[in-house]
Amino acid sequence: MPEFLTLLPPDQAREKLLAHLPPPTIDPESLTVDSALGRVTAEDIVAPHPLPEFPRTTVDGYAVRAQDTFGATDSLPTYLNLIGEVPMGDSAPFEIGAGQCAMIHTGGMLPQGADAVVMLEYTQQTSEISKDFGSLSAEIEIFKSVADGENVIRIGEDVAQDQVVIPKGTILRPAEIGGLMALGFTSVRVARKVKVGLISTGDEVIEPSQRPRPGQVRDINSYTLGALVEKSGGVAVRYGIFGDQFEVLKEAAAKALTECDVVIVTAGSSASTRDMTAEVIRQLGEPGVLVHGINTRPGKPTILGVCNGRAVIGLPGNPVSALVNGYLFVAPVIEKLLGALPKPKATVLAKLTVNLASQAGREDWWPVKLLPSPHGRGQGEGFSADPIFGKSNLIFTLANADGLLRIPPDATGFGAGEIVEVMLI
Amino acid sequence: MPEFLTLLPPDQAREKLLAHLPPPTIDPESLTVDSALGRVTAEDIVAPHPLPEFPRTTVDGYAVRAQDTFGATDSLPTYLNLIGEVPMGDSAPFEIGAGQCAMIHTGGMLPQGADAVVMLEYTQQTSEISKDFGSLSAEIEIFKSVADGENVIRIGEDVAQDQVVIPKGTILRPAEIGGLMALGFTSVRVARKVKVGLISTGDEVIEPSQRPRPGQVRDINSYTLGALVEKSGGVAVRYGIFGDQFEVLKEAAAKALTECDVVIVTAGSSASTRDMTAEVIRQLGEPGVLVHGINTRPGKPTILGVCNGRAVIGLPGNPVSALVNGYLFVAPVIEKLLGALPKPKATVLAKLTVNLASQAGREDWWPVKLLPSPHGRGQGEGFSADPIFGKSNLIFTLANADGLLRIPPDATGFGAGEIVEVMLI
Numbered sequence: 001m002p003e004f005l006t007l008l009p010p011d012q013a014r015e016k017l018l019a020h021l022p023p024p025t026i027d028p029e030s031l032t033v034d035s036a037l038g039r040v041t042a043e044d045i046v047a048p049h050p051l052p053e054f055p056r057t058t059v060d061g062y063a064v065r066a067q068d069t070f071g072a073t074d075s076l077p078t079y080l081n082l083i084g085e086v087p088m089g090d091s092a093p094f095e096i097g098a099g100q101c102a103m104i105h106t107g108g109m110l111p112q113g114a115d116a117v118v119m120l121e122y123t124q125q126t127s128e129i130s131k132d133f134g135s136l137s138a139e140i141e142i143f144k145s146v147a148d149g150e151n152v153i154r155i156g157e158d159v160a161q162d163q164v165v166i167p168k169g170t171i172l173r174p175a176e177i178g179g180l181m182a183l184g185f186t187s188v189r190v191a192r193k194v195k196v197g198l199i200s201t202g203d204e205v206i207e208p209s210q211r212p213r214p215g216q217v218r219d220i221n222s223y224t225l226g227a228l229v230e231k232s233g234g235v236a237v238r239y240g241i242f243g244d245q246f247e248v249l250k251e252a253a254a255k256a257l258t259e260c261d262v263v264i265v266t267a268g269s270s271a272s273t274r275d276m277t278a279e280v281i282r283q284l285g286e287p288g289v290l291v292h293g294i295n296t297r298p299g300k301p302t303i304l305g306v307c308n309g310r311a312v313i314g315l316p317g318n319p320v321s322a323l324v325n326g327y328l329f330v331a332p333v334i335e336k337l338l339g340a341l342p343k344p345k346a347t348v349l350a351k352l353t354v355n356l357a358s359q360a361g362r363e364d365w366w367p368v369k370l371l372p373s374p375h376g377r378g379q380g381e382g383f384s385a386d387p388i389f390g391k392s393n394l395i396f397t398l399a400n401a402d403g404l405l406r407i408p409p410d411a412t413g414f415g416a417g418e419i420v421e422v423m424l425i
Numbered sequence: 426m427p428e429f430l431t432l433l434p435p436d437q438a439r440e441k442l443l444a445h446l447p448p449p450t451i452d453p454e455s456l457t458v459d460s461a462l463g464r465v466t467a468e469d470i471v472a473p474h475p476l477p478e479f480p481r482t483t484v485d486g487y488a489v490r491a492q493d494t495f496g497a498t499d500s501l502p503t504y505l506n507l508i509g510e511v512p513m514g515d516s517a518p519f520e521i522g523a524g525q526c527a528m529i530h531t532g533g534m535l536p537q538g539a540d541a542v543v544m545l546e547y548t549q550q551t552s553e554i555s556k557d558f559g560s561l562s563a564e565i566e567i568f569k570s571v572a573d574g575e576n577v578i579r580i581g582e583d584v585a586q587d588q589v590v591i592p593k594g595t596i597l598r599p600a601e602i603g604g605l606m607a608l609g610f611t612s613v614r615v616a617r618k619v620k621v622g623l624i625s626t627g628d629e630v631i632e633p634s635q636r637p638r639p640g641q642v643r644d645i646n647s648y649t650l651g652a653l654v655e656k657s658g659g660v661a662v663r664y665g666i667f668g669d670q671f672e673v674l675k676e677a678a679a680k681a682l683t684e685c686d687v688v689i690v691t692a693g694s695s696a697s698t699r700d701m702t703a704e705v706i707r708q709l710g711e712p713g714v715l716v717h718g719i720n721t722r723p724g725k726p727t728i729l730g731v732c733n734g735r736a737v738i739g740l741p742g743n744p745v746s747a748l749v750n751g752y753l754f755v756a757p758v759i760e761k762l763l764g765a766l767p768k769p770k771a772t773v774l775a776k777l778t779v780n781l782a783s784q785a786g787r788e789d790w791w792p793v794k795l796l797p798s799p800h801g802r803g804q805g806e807g808f809s810a811d812p813i814f815g816k817s818n819l820i821f822t823l824a825n826a827d828g829l830l831r832i833p834p835d836a837t838g839f840g841a842g843e844i845v846e847v848m849l850i
Contacts, residue, residue: 038656158819174649175823178649179823203513212478217481225599344808390582425598
């Protein structure tokens with residue numbers, strides 16, 4: 001394995017892989033907006049009209065011409081004639097002239113002639129309101145002057161017509177779903193889900209539904225990685241489990257490569273099957289293997305390749321390595337293919353409970369349990385991070401972990417009591 | 426509105442609401458494990474057998490009796506007779522006796538008699554391997570001693586039989602999906618999704634598919650909250666839009682209360698419809714309104730109630746308040762009903778770009794844009810947090826935000842340059 005001589009750190013390995021992938025070519029599909037949560041927009045969304053489309057009041061009160069209120073104070077109020085009430089959901093059937101005002105409710109459309117709203121709190125009725133042919137009539141005392149536009153949302157204050165309101169590559173969250181609805185979009189074009197083919201290898205691996213004989217283990221990786229793919233915006237296609245036979249594996253990988261956007265081969269545990277994966281990737285298409293071996297723990301035997309424009313990733317067979325390296329390499333590939341814009345990654349700050357040593361130059365990912373520290377006040381003192389020690393082929397070390405703690409290549413570890421950043425998994 | 430006199434801070438308001446809800450009574454349902462990502466387990470998962478079920482090697486090398494290697498060094502190697510190769514996925518058809526060893530591949534089952542494995546790197550073959558009736562025969566030089574159990578995963582080292590491996594209330598992540606598969610579980614009982622009824626009110630509100638007349642606006646809240654409900658583990662049931670008529674609204678809410686686990690009424694914008702929601706909750710069942718008005722911005726008019734054991738929440742009509750308060754109150758109610766165990770919330774640390782003032786005693790939630798600071802090194806210096814100023818009824822202030830910045834009640838704001846915690850939305 002000569003590639004092992006020059007192990008790349010994970011960040012460089014990932015960059016190399018992503019750089020060899022063509023720009024996103026995933027076809028878009030049309031979805032109703034209320035079923036598009038979490039999907040990635042395939043085109044810029046442009047506002048077909050301004051929002052709001054009419055000037056609206058943000059308060060309950062009286063619509064006025066601002067200039068009529070200038071100078072009004074508690075001791076020297078201004079008096080305006082109430083000429084009506086603005087109906088909700090409709091334009092007012094009247095216009096505000098000099099010295100006039102109209103009752104208006106939050107969200108109501110400003111009547112013609114008015115340019116501001118005085119809050120109810122700064123007004124008082126001086127005479128009984130009498131209904132006269134359906135309209136109100138009274139005198140209103142105004143105790144505070146308002147500026148032009150005060151307490152009013154202008155036309156286009158939220159978005160202007162023809163403005164790009166949601167750029168291509170946006171992951172749709174509740175707020176964007178609402179924004180689309182506000183503009184009358186009930187369907188949206190999004191990138192279709194990335195198809196990821198999953199192949200498990202190893203003579204000792206059997207389907208989870210089967211009862212293992214001595215020496216056999218159930219397939220975990222097709223399912224942890226399938227779930228990760230689903231979580232990352234893909235759809236998993238399982239090709240099953242293949243024994244340690246080169247031609248059979250190559251044929252399965254070739255089939256997956258024609259049917260999927262990404263292919264993942266999880267190696268059997270033995271060195272011979274790990275080498276087999278690399279050879280399959282070499283033969284599958286150009287440029288083949290880009291990175292063989294990464295300076296990380298777990299995950300050193302990870303293989304990154306591109307064959308005919310599609311990512312083919314060989315992950316170690318042991319379930320912890322496979323899943324951790326899935327987070328490091330598979331999820332970013334899916335995000336790139338979806339055309340998703342980069343997003344900040346959320347983490348949890350926590351106080352490390354023990355010393356953790358690491359080899360300089362190597363990046364380590366430690367499963368940690370986060371325990372609340374009820375008396376913590378400062379940043380990172382709300383939790384303690386307790387590393388879970390255990391051989392990296394024990395899947396429950398990950399199931400018991402809340403997240404992964406990264407020790408970067410330029411560090412030789414962290415000390416007990418240090419505040420560390422934990423990536424939730 | 427006398428309740429406004431004693432505004433509770435959001436944390437206390439939420440505690441009061443949750444304390445009035447009965448323990449989780451959501452029925453479980455059975456799902457295949459590979460479709461259960463993100464769901465909450467409805468019972469403890471107990472290991473039906475230990476994992477692994479047989480002692481496995483973690484390295485490629487030779488299975489030995491540890492005592493036979495004691496004292497072996499580079500200069501004084503020990504010599505062992507190679508009696509065979511352990512097949513992958515099966516038990517070996519031989520037993521390791523004194524002075525013997527067998528070739529074994531990572532993941533292979535330790536043969537009878539062996540108790541440790543010497544890594545390939547510390548061995549050398551002294552004679553040609555000759556195939557003799559299908560078995561290997563050679564002498565192996567051992568340059569390093571191993572301890573009993575070295576390079577071996579013991580039976581039950583991952584999990585012991587009858588151990589609770591995934592407690593009730595666990596949100597299933599890729600790691601748990603793998604853990605279930607490893608133990609042969611192909612189906613799992615999870616809490617069914619929480620049904621949340623959504624009612625929009627306001628004479629001015631119309632369906633998003635319709636073209637608004639002057640004065641009308643499209644319904645945003647049913648869709649932002651519907652998406653939030655979906656994201657939080659619920660399923661949204663939309664009851665539509667109701668005008669400002671008390672009896673009609675009460676009837677709709679009563680229907681929703683019989684059909685759903687939670688009911689949310691988003692008020693029309695006007696004060697009259699806000700009061701109407703409170704009155705509906707009062708009449709709907711005991712104890713009715715628990716909290717009317719919360720010391721937060723946005724969201725002061727939020728109403729929290731419980732009617733006959735079910736949460737009924739009145740949210741302000743303006744879309745930013747409705748969604749922010751959805752994050753604060755609706756998501757936690759869903760989590761409680763699902764029986765989900767508490768989890769650390771991930772945040773992003775960032776450097777605030779401007780001064781943000783806040784009223785003492787009030788909790789503020791500011792939409793912020795996170796911009797990467799490429800030269801940032803320390804914690805929180807990787808991003809700058811830029812508040813989005815805009816009236817809180819502009820939905821695109823949230824669509825443009827990466828997260829919400831909380832100013833706690835005991836602070837009077839944050840200064841430019843401070844490191845702040847941002848909740849991603």
